[in-house]
Amino acid sequence: MVDFTLTDEQKSMREMAHDFAEKEIRPVAWEYDREGTWPQEILEKAWEVGLMNSHLPPEYGGPGLGYLDGALIEEEIAWGCSGIGTSLSCNGLATAPIGLAASEKLKKEYLGRLSEAPLLASFCLTEPDAGSDVSGMRTTAVKQGDKYVINGSKCFITNGGYADYYTVYAKTDKDAGHRGISAFVVERDWGVIVDKKEDKLGQRASNTATISFNDVEVPAENLLGEENKGFKLAMMTLDRTRPGVAAMATGIARAAFEFATDYSKERVQFGVPIAMHQGIQFMIADMATEIEAARLLTWKSAFMLDNGERNSLVSSHAKRFAADAAMKIATDAVQVYGGYGFIKDYPVEKLFRDAKIMQLYEGTSQIQRLVIARETLLPRRSEEPTAVPA
Ligand code: COS
Numbered sequence: 001m002v003d004f005t006l007t008d009e010q011k012s013m014r015e016m017a018h019d020f021a022e023k024e025i026r027p028v029a030w031e032y033d034r035e036g037t038w039p040q041e042i043l044e045k046a047w048e049v050g051l052m053n054s055h056l057p058p059e060y061g062g063p064g065l066g067y068l069d070g071a072l073i074e075e076e077i078a079w080g081c082s083g084i085g086t087s088l089s090c091n092g093l094a095t096a097p098i099g100l101a102a103s104e105k106l107k108k109e110y111l112g113r114l115s116e117a118p119l120l121a122s123f124c125l126t127e128p129d130a131g132s133d134v135s136g137m138r139t140t141a142v143k144q145g146d147k148y149v150i151n152g153s154k155c156f157i158t159n160g161g162y163a164d165y166y167t168v169y170a171k172t173d174k175d176a177g178h179r180g181i182s183a184f185v186v187e188r189d190w191g192v193i194v195d196k197k198e199d200k201l202g203q204r205a206s207n208t209a210t211i212s213f214n215d216v217e218v219p220a221e222n223l224l225g226e227e228n229k230g231f232k233l234a235m236m237t238l239d240r241t242r243p244g245v246a247a248m249a250t251g252i253a254r255a256a257f258e259f260a261t262d263y264s265k266e267r268v269q270f271g272v273p274i275a276m277h278q279g280i281q282f283m284i285a286d287m288a289t290e291i292e293a294a295r296l297l298t299w300k301s302a303f304m305l306d307n308g309e310r311n312s313l314v315s316s317h318a319k320r321f322a323a324d325a326a327m328k329i330a331t332d333a334v335q336v337y338g339g340y341g342f343i344k345d346y347p348v349e350k351l352f353r354d355a356k357i358m359q360l361y362e363g364t365s366q367i368q369r370l371v372i373a374r375e376t377l378l379p380r381r382s383e384e385p386t387a388v389p390a
Pocket residue numbers: 123125126131132133134135178179231232235236238239312361362363364367370371380
């Protein structure tokens with residue numbers, strides 16, 4: 001049976017997240033965007049009320065909410081501001097490989113930390129020459145006795161400038177392509193260098209940094225899972241986090257849709273509100289349909305994870321569709337506003353800029369299509385999504 005009804009707990013959690021977005025995020029979102037302000041106060045408040053780290057299991061001090069629950073929160077927060085939403089949700093990305101593959105000791109230490117204080121963790125996969133092509137990474141981790149020595153540099157690292165620790169991917173066998181990558185938990189204090197904060201087109205309240213490792217020594221026990229199995233761990237992580245990105249894209253789309261709808265009822269041209277013109281009505285209608293479809297795909301991809309099913313295909317469907325929908329809807333929202341939409345005094349200009357990253361981070365829309373095509377033409381065998389990659 002298919003049931004789209006949320007439980008009472010889910011409804012009140014969604015309401016709480018919406019309330020938080022409306023009262024704590026919306027009023028400052030445009031100012032934070034303009035100034036590129038780091039939203040420390042908001043992060044602390046969100047952590048206090050339980051809107052961060054929803055994924056952390058109760059045994060490590062978290063609420064142990066499901067992926068669908070997380071998607072409900074992420075849509076609301078991104079409706080408030082997706083830049084702040086990205087900062088709030090990034091711990092989920094950084095800790096997914098820990099949840100999947102770490103020893104009990106590491107889980108207790110690093111997952112536990114996030115429930116004890118409003119700390120941040122970052123996921124370090126991308127490099128200047130290894131974006132979509134993960135296996136092209138050059139960062140190395142060389143084993144020396146009971147430690148690994150990491151050298152290299154990572155870019156576009158969300159929350160990189162503020163993270164307490166990092167999940168870092170590095171080559172442990174330079175000649176083995178994707179079969180030579182391993183993942184580690186690296187603490188900031190061990191010598192991680194934050195080189196540069198990026199000045200971005202959108203999501204300007206989120207921190208995106210370039211970081212580097214110069215002979216950073218990491219205890220061998222901080223290896224996540226087995227040596228040389230990091231590529232699959234990264235892919236399994238992205239399967240789990242793309243539904244959250246899809247949810248955020250849906251949140252941006254909804255915000256743009258609401259602004260456009262309201263404006264179309266107020267703005268008078270040719271003697272009537274522009275909402276009376278069919279050209280505008282059709283744009284509003286398409287926005288409404290695409291938001292519904294994006295949310296349904298998002299929920300399905302999250303629901304599959306909550307039910308222990310491998311969701312690579314649907315996760316990419318959701319991420320691709322919701323990201324492209326957010327970009328289209330934000331673009332059309334600017335169109336509904338006409339020339340005013342192009343001006344910073346009006347809200348949709350920011351949403352238009354914010355939407356763009358949805359088609360880029362956690363796998364571009366083209367990479368999602370690649371995954372969809374491969375899963376469609378040559379499906380991989382289904383595997384237990386919680387299993388450590390073998
Ligand atoms: N879960 C588990 N295993 C997976 C997997 C998944 N979702 N996707 C691929 N694999 C496995 C494959 O089965 C294959 O296994 P074998 O080594 O046993 O053959 C291996 O991983 C390599 O897969 P593939 O050949 O598909 O790898 P490619 O190098 O062609 O890369 C893409 C695949 C392009 C899809 C991948 O590199 C990718 O997602 N790139 C985008 C990265 C990204 O999102 N970056 C954003 C930054 S993170 S914020």
